[in-house]
Each structure stands twice: as structure tokens, then as C-alpha cells.
Amino acid sequence: MQQDNEKTDWLYSLLLYGLGFLLFWEWLRPLTVISDTGQTEIFILFTGFLFLLSYFQLPFWLSFPIKSASLIYALHAMFFPGPFFDFLWFDYFLSDVSQNISFLFGGSFDELSNVFRTLLFFILLWLISYLMQYWLIQTRRIFLFLLVTIIYIAVIDTFTAYNAENAIIRIVVIGFILLGLLQILRIQEQEGVTFSKGRFPVYWLMPLVVIIAFSSLFGYIAPKAEPQWVDPVPFLKKTTGDGDGNGVGGNGISKIGYGEDDSRLGGPFVMDDTPVFTAEIKERGYWRVETKDVYTGKGWEASRSDRIPFEGSTETLYDESVEVEPFDTKVNMSGNEDFSFIIHPGQVNDIQTDVDVQYSENPLTGKVFTESFGDPLVLDQYSLDYESPTFSEELLRDAPLDYPNQIQDLYLQLPDTLPDRVGTLAEEITGDETNPYDKARAIESYFIGNGFVYETKDVAVPGENEDYVDQFLFESKLGYCDNFSSSMTVLLRSLGIPSRWVKGFTEGEFVATAGEYREYEITNNNAHSWVEAYFPGVGWVPFEPTRGFSNQADFVNDYSDDEASNTETPDPVQPEEQPEQQDQVTEDQTSSNSTSFSLEWTKWHSIGLVITLLVIAFIVFKNYKKWLKRIVLSRYKRRDDGKALSEAYFRLLWLLEIHGIERGANQTLREYAVLVDQKLGSQDMKELTRRYEENYYRGKTNDTSWNEMKKLWENLIKKMES
Template identity: 30%
Template sequence: MWRPSDGGWPRAVLCLFAAAWIWLFLLPMERFGLLVNARGFLPILLALAVIHWLPWRWLRAGAALVLSVVAVAVFFAPGMPWADRLAWVWGHEWRQAVALLQDHALADPLQTHLFILGLCAMYWLVAYAIRRTRLWVFYNLLGVGVLGLIDANTPVHPDGVMVGVLALFLVSLGVAHFMRLRHRASGAGPGPARFFVPLTAVLAVSLAAGWALPKRGPVWANPFAPGGGGTGGSVRVIGYQVDNSHLGGSFVMDHTPVLSVVTDYPAYLRGQAYDLYTGKGWLAEQHLVSTYSYGQPLTSGAVDASVLPGKAVRQTVTVLASHLNAGVLFGAYVPNVVLSFNGQNSGTVMADPRQGTFFVRPLRQGDAYTVESYELQAPGAKLAGIPLPAPDGRDANLPPSVLADLEVPASLPQRVRDLARQVTSGASDEYDAVQRVAAYLQANYQYATDGIPVPGPNQDYVDQFLFESKKGYCNNFSTAMAVMLRTIGVPARWVTGFTEGSVDPAYTGPGQRYTVENADAHAWVEVYFPGAGWVPFDPTPNFSMPYLPSPTDPSAGSTDEGNTTQPIQPPKPPQDAPDVSGGNAQGPGGGPGPWLWRGLAALVAVSAAGVVVFRRRLRSWWHHRAWRGEPAHAMWAGLQRLMRLLRKNGDLPQGAATLRDLKRAARRYDIPETEYRHLVRTAESAFYGAATVPPEEAEQVRRTWSRWLEAALRWPGKR
């Protein structure tokens, strides 16, 4: 009859340590947005520790499989009877498995179930390694190296995780060594207090000293920092991005001040407009760039001031960040005149009249400029009544310059077009259709910055957001709105910049001063209305385009007073269960490129597979290295290796043993009696009689030893 105490408390401690070691690595994954709620995986890991502690190995795989099913049922089907939970899980996972094979689309609960099964496999590997010193050292060197790369090259700094991993590594080494000592001494080794009190004291002093001592700053500059040339990575630090060709992924908030803006009216700071949607992100189409002098108005034609009400707004902008990674002058909608740059009132600047954007060299910390922009008042009343363009994009009222803003990829899924038509069905005019799309996105999709996936090779960014993830941030909402409008014949382009920022209460000069942070980086949409021009809209929930107040209502500065249409709300899209495991979080900016991570992952996978496949050959090579040098010395080292291996296989008792104790093991591994006797006689004469071993005798012993070693490696513990 087995009792829990038979497992031994040291083994139970190692099982718990393996669970804790894996859980520590889940914390940076949570910060990256690769999974949600790392604490939710603690019960699973603790259950795996209990399962691994059980002595019945045949039970462990089945118990882990049952555990994964139970965990998925608890996460995704709460409140149901257990029979209904299991039926719901199996039914959904079967359909998702079929979809995975056909469309290469992975969704929950199958996605989370596979992750939990992978977690089970990882636990088994760690629990196996934690009792094998060399393998455990390799695991921890690899783990600390990965944490070091994350700390150095991303905005996530897992300092506490690294300390915890190292502490678990050292303590687990001590526990494993204690178990070996007790086993060799048949349970009569040192007591736990005598062994662990000094170990704990040394570890505590080391950790305290390491925490208290001053740390030197980084020696080398971070090559993946913003502005350092890196364009890809797993998680982005929110901030203004020039390269938006690959959107998606989570981001980490960064409240570093970027700009200081002195103005009379708060306004979005418009940066650059993008015309070409690729299915993965946006590209800025090249247009005619002209030279403008300071004080010369930009004849952009972006908005017809005679149709849409507004007024000139002056802004003095100072760059606060050391790395802004932008070569445009930010201003309210739309920048019209550059009045000065770095204190100079005369000079030239490049501009794109069609975009309405002023281009300069990359802005640096301390740069200051003053721009005058035409800012719109609430345009709803003036836009109402403008008819919808023809859905095929051949409307005679659209000038040729906006036709590029109707293009969508040929690979855009049909369901995106169908949804756009459904949402705008019955719209009375273009403005009504635009408002319906914005209201639909705000009402039916969740604003979130964590667990945001990146489209796969065969996925469209907008389609993934609208029908799969159903959550995202400004990039997702604004891109979805622009693409949906294009499918119904409405020209739309994607715009990046900053929101208005926050008021600086310490400022006492004229107007008000606003501090803009990296966290204020934003994206929105500009829609073309025939006869009126380009008008900005913001479909992101909890954001509002800050149009200027109208002269009759100065307080209405943050809403569109002309919006009296109540959009028709079509049925909400089907809602899947909450995303437990999060999404893939690759995206541009903030870390090494995807090719580097994929290369490292492939290298690790190939190395691990090679170790598994060639494990016996690698061990054989390691043992044969002992048979080198002078014959007597090589014979001694080789036989010591053989005896340690036989002890590990259980063919020799722990403790002292002589060559003559190998007789039973020789029979087990089919070593002929004559060869065994020759090995013992030659070795004893060399070790104890100081006799010189002839080369041919040493070679015969080496061949016997080699065959014996290979048999012990191939069939450990052969009976």
C-alpha cells in the first residue's frame, strides 16, 4: 500500500520548484501580451506537481490529459453541468480543428487547450531536468540568457523573475544533492537542518548583497531602441511609428513626454497620412513634394474652407524626447503654414500638398517650431446631404487624386465587404454611412492593448480584427473603418499622430501648454466628401475628435454637434469565449525583428531535437573521451566511468565497489566470461602491481570496455 510519505518531502519540494520555475517565465509573457492572467495557470502547474509526485508513471499522462480538459471547461464554460461543459468543449474544438486544417486559423478554446498541453509537456521536461545537475544547469543558463535578451532589448524588464529563477536554481540544486547524499547513505545522511540552514543563509546573504550593491549602467547602447534601426519585435512600446507596414500585437504603455504644445485650443496633432492598405498594414504612397518658404501657405486642397467651418489655430511645438523617430511637423488639422523653425523665421521646408504634410529631417530633442493650421468646427451639419459615391468607385464627383484611397487588396475576404454593406444599409447620405460604421465599431468591439494578435501569413489584418479577435486599439479600429468605407466606394485614408495630451498646470504664459506623451500616440481616419474635402473621424471607443466649438456654442468643443443621426445597429457579431491565452504579439518597433526570434526558435528546436535523437551517441562520445592518454591512466578513467554508469542503471550497489563486483553486471550485458576475466586481470596488474600494460592488451581491454559501455547505454538495467 503506497502512502504519500513514501514519495519523500525532498521529491515533493522539487516537484513544486519545477512548477514555480515555469510559472516565473509566464510573467514576462503576460507583460508582452502573449497570455492573459498568468496567475490563472498556477492551479494547473500545482496540479501537475501533484501528478508528477505520484509513483504511478502510467497514470501521469492520462491525469495530465484530464487536467487539460477540466481546465478548458472551467475557463470557457462556467456555470454549466459538467456533461454540458465537456460536450461544449469537444464540439467547439472539433470545429476549430477542422478550421485549422482548412483555413490555418487557430482560435479558443482549442488554442488554449493546446497551450495547456504544451505547458504539461514543458513541466515534464523541467521536472526531469531538475534532478540531473548538468541538464538543470543547461536549462537555467538558457533561461537566464533569454531573460537577459528580453531585459536588454525590449521594454519589459524581468529583474524579479531573473532573481527568482536563480534562487530556485540554487535551492533545487541543494535539494537534489541532499537526496543523493541520503540515498547513498541509505537514509542515514545529514539531517535537513544541518544541510539547509547553511544553504539558506548563504543564499539569503548573496541575494541581499546583490540587491544592495550599486549596479553599473549598460556598457553598450541598445541597438533595438527606438531610433536605433530596429523595426520588428514581439511587443511594441506605444509611440509614433513611421513604419506601419505590419500592424498588430500588444504594446506597453510609455508615459515619456514627447512634445510640448502651446496653443489656445486643444487638438489632435496630425502627422502623416497613409493611402495604400496591404492587408498587413499601411504604406504611404509617394506624391509630388514641393518646396515651401516659411510663411507661405500650403495649397493642399485638403479641405474647402468655404464649405466647412473652422478657423486658424497657431501652435508652438517643442520636442522633448531624445528619439521621436519622425520627420514631419505635427500640427492641428490641417497644417497650413510653417512660421518658424528653431527660432528662424526664414527658410524652406518640403511639403506634400495632397497629404497636407510638412516634411523635415528627423526631429531631435530641443527642436521647436510654430505652425498655423486650419482646424474644423463640428462639420456634421455641413456634411449632411452629400450623397454616397457609387460603390464601384467610378463616381464622377470624385477627383482622380482620391482614387488611390478606394483601393483594397484583392485578397480582402468577402465577409468584410458584406459586413460593410450590412452596416451601411439604408444610410441616407455619405455622412450617415460614415457615422454608422464608426458607431458599429465602437458598440461591438472591445478596446484592449493586451493579447492582440498579429495576422498570420494568410490572414488579413482587418478581417482578423472584425471576425476573430474582436478586440484591439486605435490601429485596429481606424484601419477597419477605412477599409470598410473603401469597400462601399467612400474614399478614406489612415492618419497617425497624437491626441491633444494633458494640460500643464505649471504653465502661466499665453494660451495653454499641453504635454504630449508616447502613450498619446494615436491613429484615426480621414474621409473624403465631394465638394468639401477630407474630414477626420475617430472610431476608437472612448476617444472623440476635438473639433473646435461653434461660435453659437463655445462649450461644445469635444463633440460633433452636427451628429444627430442615430445609426442603425445590426446584430452583434458572435462572441467567442474570453481569450485566456492571449495572442501572438509580434509587431513593428521595440525589439528584434521577427526573423531573429524565428531563427533563435528554430535553432533551439533543432538543437533540442538533435539532443533527443542523438542522446545516446552524445553520451557514448562523452564516455569515450575518458579513454585517452597513457594506457594505465586511460584504463582507470574509463572503468570509473563504466562503474558510475552501472550504478546509475542499478547494476551496482551505491558506495564502494571493486572490479570483481562487476561479474554479475557483465553477465547481464552478455560480456563473455573470458573477456571479463581478461579485463579484471589486466586492470588489477596495472593498478595494483604497477605492471606495464602492453598496447595490444590495453586495446583488447578497451574493446571489451567499449562493447560493455554501449550495451549499458542502450539497455540500462538489462535483466
């Protein structure tokens, strides 16, 4: 019979944990809409794994390292390319944690890195999973969490683009089932109800499920009245000065998706998951629209706006020495944006469409316009033949410095108002480099640390006498792709390296596989900007300085030595060059402004700090009950006043509850005393309770009562298990 009851308890727990996880999942679903958080599936999997470990009730010494290892693995999957057991990334991770802990205790919350913010979020999920276990298994109460969840989803649905129409139905169904199941369990525990052969009370739960399902279905299909309250969003926008778009973030400028006018940058980027287009493509990569060459100190403009007939291929981006591979793709516009131009992934050789269309091109920006008899034409779909390059780092490092005059005239321009400290910073960053390519890499890596944070909301707008890049580099250090890409372009130009600002979209989100092609959906959230630098004999090479984004271009050490594509930080093949390259990667990743200590010191300092915190946490967890008993014993051992017995008795009840011997809601002190003596194998609790009732319920209080009962009280505390 006891074995059957144990199986029943496991079935209860499985259902409770499963429903609790589904309810908490609703908190994670809106993250992709209300924030710039990506890869939410990793958060969901991590949370599910925590719930699973809680369900199996593993001992702390086993569950804690498992959860810690899964947390670190999740961080690696989100932020660090390469194998998990390559401890180069772990050195950087420990260095980042150490640096951000100092920011945290110093109150510099804006300087926290994305890696550290994500670490804190994982820890928060860990704590919530523990609280869910406490609410579901210990207290059997979930109503407050359910109410907060409904309020949270309602607010998100009202003030953001997240559609909670289906979410609220899921929450109500899951929540009511949980409430009903917990009520059944409370009745069973309080009234001592047992079920024949320990079987799960399906005949109790099924009517509840049927009623909830029927009520939810009826509420969903029933006719509904129009909203009786005025939409609060316009009212709040008007109240806060945002009714005309001049109150976003308090700076008067906001950006949604891809925009045409870049003459004044800054302000928040409003997240919007409206689809722009889908693409079937073999090789993922960025989607470009145009480039701009004139930096004004406030934003970017194109020095030419004229158009010429499109000759079948876009601007030549790469020299003949660059190895390219032909690809094709099919683009389907969503119809949500009036884009009368071509969005393409590289150097286009041919465009095919089913409609009669004329193409024209801005020879400077590379933007290809679509027209029909002189009027802008928005294509529903089109196919492209294009070339994807693979860059040789040896060719890039050996590239000559004799730039063509036209390239210098267009792509070294800087405003006279640019502060001198921008150029000084560029010299400091690249002081150890000897060629333009390594200088570009050093600047690209500079934004990994040094306090720069990817931020889409609290983004400053330069004042009348402020420079956009200077403000970002030296003051705010908060921004998104426009801030990072503009800053790198200006830093390169200040070193005499021709560069330009590129606009388009990131690769988008994978949707499905269609034969040998993969389908991606690109939304307004994927609007992006990056950098291209010019190298004679190679052409225009892309760089990605924005934190949290990876360069999609392929780089190899040399064509003759390595035919396999690599990522933005390729691993060299030649043995004699490997230590030098690894040191460079380490230096780039752990560089820190105003930090003089070495990576080795930081690594061991971080490891020591983490190990110390883990040891302290483990010791406290294993011994806190023992310490509480000693504190209570020492506090009351020398007291002999009349109030000591009452206070000590209730302190004893508190310790018993901490040690797992809980008093029922309707249980008298004498009934509870019998339970305690059964658990501890003594008769002391009944005697102590009897004396307590005599002293305080029958008016027999005296100062000698506590001294007489102290021995019983001490014996009970000492018999409690740690």
C-alpha cells in the first residue's frame, strides 16, 4: 500500500511540475517582442531542465553542480562560438564576470555586459524554479502567482506589440486546473482522505478539466461586446509627450525597422516583429540595401542621389583575386513595407521577376530601385543570382596602401567638428598593429569590452554641439548597430583607412527547410547596419563591431593553405603562427579601458572568487539548521525569567517547522506534540506542551517554570536532524 502511495505522490508531483512549467513558460514567450532578447528557446530549455531536476528531488550536492554546468553551457551556446571544452572562451567569461561584479557593486549598471546580464537572468530563472517548487509542493498555493501572471500578460498585451489572445486562454486553463488540483491535495491532506489502492483521483480531476475546458471554449466562441474603456495607450502617450513621436525615450527621435533618412541618428530603436520579407537561400548572410559615404557629425548622408540604368549587376565589391562562389536566392516580400528597391545578400549578377519592371541604380550607394514607367514599383517576389566571397587574411594583411584617388575622396571624409580625441583613441587601439587589416580587427574587437553595452531603449541623441560618434565612444557607451557601426567607420577613417556605412538587414530567423534551401523570415527587428573597409587588390570587406552580432563573411588564413570557410576569428593552420594568433584573440576579447592588470591575474582572481562563493554557499546550505539550533540554545540557556518559557516554546515550534515537522492548519498543540514525539522518538514534547498550557492557560505562571522545563526543551532541539 505504501508503495502505491509513493507512486501516487510521484504522479501528483509530475502533474504539478508540468503545469507549473507551462504556466511559467508564458512569462518567457513575450521576450522576443518586448525586448531585444534572442534565442529564447535556450531560456525555455534551461527552465524546463530546472523543473525536471526539481521533480526528481536530487540532493543539493548533486543538483547544484548539474544546474551550474547547464547554466554555463547555455551561456556558451548563446555567446561563444567554438567547442565547449576550449577554455579560451571560459577565460574570457571569468574575466567578464569579474569585471561586471565590480560594476555591479559600484552601481554602474549601465556598463554591465550582455553576457553578465544573461547570467543574472539565468540565476533569476533558477530562483523562480525553486519558488515554484515551494509554492506547488510545500504550500500548495499558486493563486498569487497566477494573478500576477494574468496582470503581466494583460499589461504586455496592452502596451506592446505582443498579442496575448491565445496566451490568456492558456493561462486561465492551466491556472484553474492547478488551483483545482492543489485544492484536491489540500483536502486530502487536511481531512485525511485516502484513495483506494493509492490510485490517482481521476474521477475527481476529470470533471474539473471538463468544466474548465467547456467554459474556456464557450468564452472563446461567444460573441463579445466592443471595448467599453478608451484605449489607454494614446492617452498615456499624449500625457507623456509622446503623442507626436517626440517623447520616446525623452529625446524626440525613435526608429522602427529600416528607414530612409539617416541624417540624424540616435534615440531608441522600437522593437517590431512585423515581417518584411522571407527568403529561400542556401547560405545565410546579411541582406544589404545601400551604403552611405558622408558622415555629418549627427548621422549619414549620400553625396550623390542621381540614378543610372541598371546594367544587370550591382557594384563590383570584390577584386578578381578574391575567391567567390555563385549562389541564388528567392525573395518574397510580405507587403507590410513599400520597399521599391532590391534587397540582396551580396554582389548581384542577375535579377529575375515575373512582372515588367525597370531597374535603376545609384552608382554611389549601390541601391537598386524598381520602377514601372517612371513610378516606384514594389515587387511581390523576385529571384537573384549573386556571388559570396571568401577572404584571404594573408592577402588582406599584404594589401598595399596606395588607395585610388576616388576611394580616398569619398571614403576618408570626416567633418571638421569631429573632436580630436576620436582620432587619439583610434591610435591607442591600433598602436601595436602594423597593417590596416589588423587595425580594423583591433577596432572591431574594441567594442567587445570597455564598458560598451547593446541597448535599444535608453539611447542618447547628441545635442547641438555634440558629435554622435564622440558621444557614444566617450560618454554614453549605450547603443545599437547604428552607434557601433558609425563609430568603427569614423575610427577607421581617422586612421586613413577608407570605409563606409552599410545598411540592410541581418539574416533573419530560420523558418523551415525547403529541399537544399533554407527559408528565413526577416522582420523589422532585423534592420541593421555594419561597416565595410576598402583594401586594394581585395575590395570591400565587411566588419561587424556591434556587440552580440557575428560577422557572416567567410575568412581563411590563405587560399592555398585553408580552403574551409572560417568565422570572424579564424583558427590558423600553420603551427608556428598559432600561439601568436591565440594571444591576439585573447588580447582582443579581454581588453579593458582603464584596466592595468593582466589576463592571467584576472583569470585566477575570477576562478578563486567563484570557487569561494560556491564553497561559502555550500557550507551555509549544509549547516544553517545546525547554526540556528546553536543560536537558539545560547539565547535562552541562561534566561530564568517568567517570559522565557513562552518565547522558547514558540521558537521551538519555529525550529521544528524548519526541520520539516510542520504543524497542520487545524492541529492543536497537543496533537502536534504527539506528532513531534513520533518523529523524534521521545516523550518530551507532550510533557513540555502540557507544562506550557498549565502555565499560560491556567494561570500558573512562575519564574521557576522555565528552569524546570529547560532540560526537556534542550533535548528536543538536540534530537532534531540537521
